[in-house]
Amino acid sequence: MTLDALPPPQEALAARYGAGPAPAPGPWNETIALMLAHRSVRAYVPGPLPEGLLETLLAAGQSAATSSNMQSWSVVAVADPAQKARLAALSQDQAYVRDCALFLCFVADTSRARRLAAREGLELPSLACLETFLTAATDCAFAAQNMALAAESLGLGCCYIGALRNRPEAVAAELGLPEGAAPVFGLCIGHEDPARITAVKPRLPQSVVLHHGRYDADDADAVAAYDATLAAHGHGTGRSSKAWAARVHDRLSNPAYLNGRERLREALGALGFPLR
Template identity: 55%
Template sequence: MDGIAQTGAARLAARYGGDAPDVSAPANAVVDSILAHRSIRAFLPAPLADGVLETLVAAAQSAPTSSNQQAWSVVAVQDPARKARLAALSNDQRFIVQAPLFLCWIADLSRLDRLGAAHGRKLEGLEFLESYMVALVDAALAAQNAVVAAESLGLGTVYVGALRHHPEKVAEELGLPPNAFAVFGMSIGHPDPSVPSAVKPRLPQSLVLHHEQYAVAEEPARIAGYDARLGAFSQAVGMGRQDWTQRMLARVGTAAALSGRDRMREALAALGFKLR
């Protein structure tokens, strides 16, 4: 096994906490970088180099998009005061202010709506849930391309779902038109090496990879094994021993656990989405 393959095997083992598939996995620099992904929540104050933002957006625009609709936009926020206000709306996560760049990814049907208006057309198809789903998926695909590009440049990233805590206030802060929704934020910057981070083990492939048909027969035992690995990981990185089952039951066990996001349908209607 050559050096690249050895690195790939090590990355695969780290990604699953030692429960990696027993295969001779192909590897290259791109795969190695993806498998090494970790969320970064501590950044140096150093600014990004010229052209990095535009390169990340170009990478994002290289992602697949349904029917070439390109139903997404991104708002780049670098002003400290605006970052602070968005941080306050996102559970006061301080790294939003700390990172030099905060990207707000937008599920954006407004551009198509304006296109229809410019041509005297009411685009009825934009009023259906399917169109919102297309915009949501397009934004997510684009954002993940940007993450891969940023990490290949030695930068750190972290998604911020808490941007959805207050959709209307975020839309006002970003000046969004109707039919545009801030799906999530993303902090990007140079990782602070004094704050350690680690690759978090994921569910074993046996739980997410199904062959031919969906199967759940061995799910309880496999979840129990993952609980043990994630609990040990959490304890090792100073987060206390909390397993996946405990986290998930707490995270989606009650409406209150959604931190205001249980009113998402109401918020989307207020932002102009019909969702028929």
Template identity: 50%
Template sequence: MDSLTTPVPDISRSEALRRRYGSILPAADGPWNETIAGLLDHRSVRGFLPDAVPAGTLETLIAAAQSAATSSNMQLWSAITIDDPATRKELATLAGNQKHIEDCPLYLCWIADLSRNQRLSEAEQVDFESLPWLETFMVACIDAALAAQNAVVAANSLGLRTVYIGAMRNDPARVAELLGLPPKSFVVFGLCVGYADPAAKHEVKPRLPQSTVLHRERYDATPETRDRAAYDAELENFSARNEMAATTWTKRMLNRMGPIASMNGRERLRATLARLGFDIR
């Protein structure tokens, strides 16, 4: 694979928006360039070719990740790359048998990491009073997410594709054990990186209309009922094309947020975080 290959589609702004929103397009035209085209072309890929990523790709992605914004320059995140097939297999099992964790050439776990600052506190013999508070924990999770998304954008620019693995939170204690994490650190999500298998389906998935998520001056839920019906129709067509069981967005939300069983163990996250050394106040 050519490391300089770019996935940026040679399509117009209107075509890129059509792929992202279906028929529910934003009303106005706007600026356009390759960066925006690449962002709108993002899609989750779960089928990867066996081709290795070019040498230095990992370090390049981490450099991009470290260039993301971070609150007060605290940099409360870390990442672990996992090559060992046995570890990957168990992580895939913990994630509900997501085989792409085993198949992708590069798998990264992104960590909300307060352990580094705990060690700094001990080394400098200064009590970090803000360390246990919810705000600090949220900053660590946000830092990890911002860093990972920078890496995803960088990967896409190199012709690579990705998919996030939130199911690393199904059993964070076992994941921490597998990866040898110190107390006060846990994997927020994983990330598969590699070249997309052209035989696998990985179409751009339509998103909610902008009139649902974009508010002006004050929050206004008035368009939601109208928008949801239109979006359900868009996602039903997408689901049919991609042979997905849960057809509409409404049905997906009912399945995902209705029964507690759909959390797959994540309902125990608060107790697990305490076991991992987080004293969140």
């Protein structure tokens, strides 16, 4: 969605919460409107990206906060059709990995710190800690979200690809990652197919997510109402119309649903993240 096509606050909030309760419009501007208009785009048409796009997106990504200024993330940009096809095959054959113009692979990257330590003859025992991986993974997420939002502000579509973690060692080999670098997720970027535009997907009511001072776990009714909202939304999108509770159950009841990600600890260990 380009900035000039963004809906007014009431409309944007109604779309974000669907049939569920939406808050009254509060402070508002173009940035907030853009965030509320987000949709994952899974259908792309070919077409060149604007010149200098990658560098502009990267500057947006590097502008995100980064834990202790460690900047422990990297991104491998893939535009070559054959390499996108190989990464699609490693990511559960999701066609949009192949069809998007640019596929960005976000990498939790402690290899720079390792190289620094090797040059200086230093030991870095905290590299082995879970905290170090979590820091690198959250750095990836903040940078990626800045980049996605920047791309959306230019009228491009995006879709994150967690399936890049299905076979982390194979993805690391494909991308030539050094020890201490692991793929965290991918991001498709490209021109949305105008014939297959989807709607904004409603989120949980605010009462379920927002707690004032103390967590309130009494959410059964609101979650049931959201289930109905989301099931209704699914119709006509070409995606599963399963309600939210059923999807959560599917996702978490059977490790096979994780398509390899259930062995992530082992894979990360092999890539240089012992997670102590």
